[in-house]
Amino acid sequence: MKKTVLAIAAGAAVAATAPAAADYPNRPIQMIIPFGVGGATDISGRALSAALGKIVPQPIVVTNRTGAGGATGSVVVRDADGDGYTLLYARVGTHTTNPALNPNLPYTVDEFRFIGVYEINPVACVVNSNSDIHTIEDLIEEVKANPGFVSFSSAGVGSMPHFAGLMVLSVFGIDDVDEDVIHIPTEGDGAALTAVLQGTSDFYCGSTSPAAPFVASGQMRPLLVTTPEAVPGFDAPTSADLNMPELEVMVGWTGIAGPASLPDDIAGMWGEWLAEAVQDAEFLRIMEAGGSQVRLMDPEESVRFVNTAADAFATMARELGITLVD
Amino acid sequence: MSFFDAFVQGFALVAQWESLAFLALGIAIGVVAGAIPGMSATMAVALTLPFTFAMQPITGILLLLGVYKGGIFGGSIPAILIKTPGTPASSATALDGYPMAEQGKAGKALSMALYASCIADFVSNLALILVAGWLAAFALNFGPPEFFTLIVFSLTIIAGVSGDSLLKGAVAALFGLLLATVGMDFIGGTNRFTFGSPDMMAGLNFIAVLIGLFALPEIFSHIRNPKEREGNVRKLGDSHLTREEFRGSLKSILRGSAIGVFMGSIPGIGAAPSAFLSYSEARRASPNRENFGKGEIEGVAAAEAGNNGVAGATLIPLLSLGIPGDVITAIIIGAFMIHGLTPGPLLFTNHADLVYALFIGLIASSVLLLFIGWFAVRGFRYVADIPSNLLFPSVLVLCIFGVFAINNSIFDVGVMLVMGLLGYAMLLLKFPAAPFLIAFILGPLLEDKFRQSMLMSRGELDIFVRGPITIIFWCLTVISVVLIVRSTMAAARIRRQQRRTSMPPRTGTNG
């Protein structure tokens, strides 16, 4: 018995001293997905981790830590050592919309250091195909005619669809969005779309990928997409068609972040690994099947991108008066 | 493509040895994974998912479905043997399965669980194939108000699992409802009872709660009085089920299957309410009502049937509407998408061969489950032979690893330990654990659906009687409450009479 224990102890690395970046990585790297298994972040994160696993010299352990719209998992990474062994799959919800809507979150965006945003999700607004609403103008007229009667569903308070629904309406001239439309939070994107299908809510603005099957089958009708380019499968005006460039800030994204104390050289190594990983054929296939656009930003660009988006959304939330608490 | 062509092509897809082999492999993985406490069917499916990316669509999806079905049955094994249900649904199985194991009838309980599972699974698959279209249309009518009334009705089953005192059952349920409010508020997004902890914001994980509530009190009882069971090590017992036992439970199995099909076809309910509803209906209808909760084999049968009856039916909204009914089907949707298949109405038109292949594979899975489960029952029942002073520490270690693995959280392990203490206090003070658990599972649904309905109607209460479904559930609730009141009053009368006849009234020393 003693022998086994000794053998294991001898074979094990002693991790009492903090590892220098020179020999990074010398043990498995934990990558935390702050959402549940099977969700969009999970599929995307696991696909990238599989590709990274072929490049990074140490194994990558993917871990789901769900709860509170991604806040619980985010806090775990914020509190981790900045040694590059604990990283987060951050998403538009955890690091843009939720911090903007909820000033009481237990973390802020600048407590993280981004090392790569790799995925962009266009956003679309959809309604039930049985609905009288055929264009975004119809929707706006409906809201203006019956303030406080039109509702939209989202994947929960602080999620991207929550923000997107309010923001799109405000861009099209609804002044008091908080008063004039009703937000119905649901358990996730699937449930939010089900609500539209059932007539529980009138519309949904969110990532195109979960909505794509319903649009393809004719159960739902797209009203607009927020990108300037058209999205395959979505026969709807783009932000360019509508001449509304302010919509373009509303896109989903996924990226990798560590705690703020993550050193430059480790961030640089990740920049190189990611550049290689996003070329992986299997990864690209999965992303394409899910309807996301792969676009890798290097560490500096990622930090800029996330900070700009976070600031813009926070300002918008304050101006629209849609923050949860004062 | 005609129905017949599609059917033949589908049959050709399944009849390859690899399809069947992967289905069987999936079931075996599921049964073993389900048998490990804390390793739920959900986790097993999630872990298998990446392996299916490289496979043919049909083999990959059959593998996942196999893991799903196997996992749901597998969860009954630890529930019966060590009172450590791996899923909320199998906690209903533990109510009678564990007392049976303590009486040396573990083998019988496991066999009954297996037969009930296979039959319910089969019924559920048949329902999927035959009435999917009709049930899917029904599911689409199930908005928040319908949901709310269904949950109100489901809460009346608390009375069936309250044991001696309805009032104590109600108190236990209230505590369950209260604990379910911990965390970030679903509608408002603010925190409730989190005391500043980011871990609490996520709410209390229900598997941690249920393992703490069921398994740990047994460990504390053992430590308090280790000699109790020492001389009387639980025997394996015969795993053979007599024809009478089977026939006696058959009605409950079929009723449970029907309940499972109904509950499974509605997205978002899950297997636990179904298992408990089936259990309480069986208890209500049974002549051995008194024996429920003390080792009644029909209780095991009803719970497992209700649990497994959901498994095929959750695919109804998935395949016909593209709506995942629970976490597992949400993962399976991912598998479809990876292969470029989109569940929903178009699937039947564009990939009819695949749909029929799935149907045939599902029917095959019920039969395969029977064989694989048979071996599992024979293998796992030896757990009952382990001496208790080694068994209980092993259960604790299993629970620690398993609960941690659910969400990679040591906080969850802490939740489990605290819930264990609460569960032990409840055991000592004669508060039943099952109402607590049911309320804890249904509580968030009750509150969220109520508030979603209020949002929809801008505060008008008449939304709760907006259609025939809501009215049916209100009627069922009223009937249920009347029956509860009548049976409680009858029981109280009998107790009073017994007291009067057995004992002359005396002035108590502790009054």
Next chain:
Amino acid sequence: MLARRDEIIVGIVILCFGVLLLTVLIPNYVEVPRRVRLLALAPYFWPNIIGALLVLCGGLLAVRAYFTPPTPPEQTESLAISQPEALRLAGTLLLLVATLFALPRLGMVWTTMITFVAMVLLTGGKRLVWAIVVAVLLPLVLYIFFYKIAGVAIPQGRFVRLP
């Protein structure tokens, strides 16, 4: 069944908890969003209902126990606890708190090995050799299963890491 006096105490404790919930816990620990459309949508709506029902049920329990004739002693389950039993339970409580504290620091595998043996010793220490064998093997097998096969990052602790 419990003794009548015990039932009354339980009822009163529940009643008091309900009052505590309504007066202290809900006002102080339920955050309220900036604007609430309706009372029924407020986050304190359900907790208040639960609190009120707890007060009601606790009161009913106490009142019912008070008016029930005392349970005959042979049907009464005493809550009294003998000294060795109390010591063992207190020991378990300490052991569990220590386990929880040690899990992230010492690592899950080493901690559960020690907890296992401690628990066997606490219950009399029979079959000690077997206990040690199982105590070493079970956490290792679980570690291999969860870490190597299921890919779960089992806590490794700060001292000795497993491969």
